[in-house]
Amino acid sequence: MIVYDLICSAQHRFEGWFPSAEGFVAQKDSGAVTCPVCGDSIVERLPSASRINREVGDRPQQSEVPVNKKALVQALVEYVLANAEDMGAEFAGEARRIHYGEAAARNIRGVASKAEADDLAEEGISVYPLPIPPREGWH
Numbered sequence: 001m002i003v004y005d006l007i008c009s010a011q012h013r014f015e016g017w018f019p020s021a022e023g024f025v026a027q028k029d030s031g032a033v034t035c036p037v038c039g040d041s042i043v044e045r046l047p048s049a050s051r052i053n054r055e056v057g058d059r060p061q062q063s064e065v066p067v068n069k070k071a072l073v074q075a076l077v078e079y080v081l082a083n084a085e086d087m088g089a090e091f092a093g094e095a096r097r098i099h100y101g102e103a104a105a106r107n108i109r110g111v112a113s114k115a116e117a118d119d120l121a122e123e124g125i126s127v128y129p130l131p132i133p134p135r136e137g138w139h
C-alpha cells in the first residue's frame with residue numbers, strides 16, 4: 001500500500017491510497033482517481049509523495065526506524081474511518097452508483113461480501129479490503 005499526494009486541476013490537494021505504483025497509474029488512466037473536493041478526475045501526483053511501506057529489495061535499507069506495520073495498518077484504518085462515509089451493507093450498491101455517476105463522488109466504506117467485491121472489481125470499481133474488525137459504533 002502506498003500513499004500519494006495528489007492535486008486536481010482545481011488545485012485541491014488530497015491523498016490517494018493505492019495498492020502499488022502501477023495501481024495508481026491504472027486507476028488514474030481509467031478516471032477512477034477523483035478529487036474528494038470537486039470530483040475532478042484530472043489529477044496529478046505531487047513530487048512530495050510519501051511511501052507508506054518500502055518495497056522489499058527496492059534499495060538497500062537505510063538506518064532508519066523500522067516501519068511498524070501494525071501502526072501503519074492502524075493509521076490506514078483510522079484514515080478510512082475519518083474520511084469515508086459508512087454505507088454499511090449498502091456499500092456495494094452505493095459504490096456502483098458513484099462509479100456510474102448516479103451518486104456524488106466520495107470515499108465510502110462498508111460491508112461487502114467476497115462475491116460483491118469481485119463483481120465490483122470486474123466493473124472496474126476499486127475496492128480494498130481493510131482489516132477493520134466488526135464492531136458496533138463506528139459512526
Ligand SMILES: [Zn+2]
Pocket residue numbers: 008009010011012035036037038039040
Ligand atoms: Zn478538486
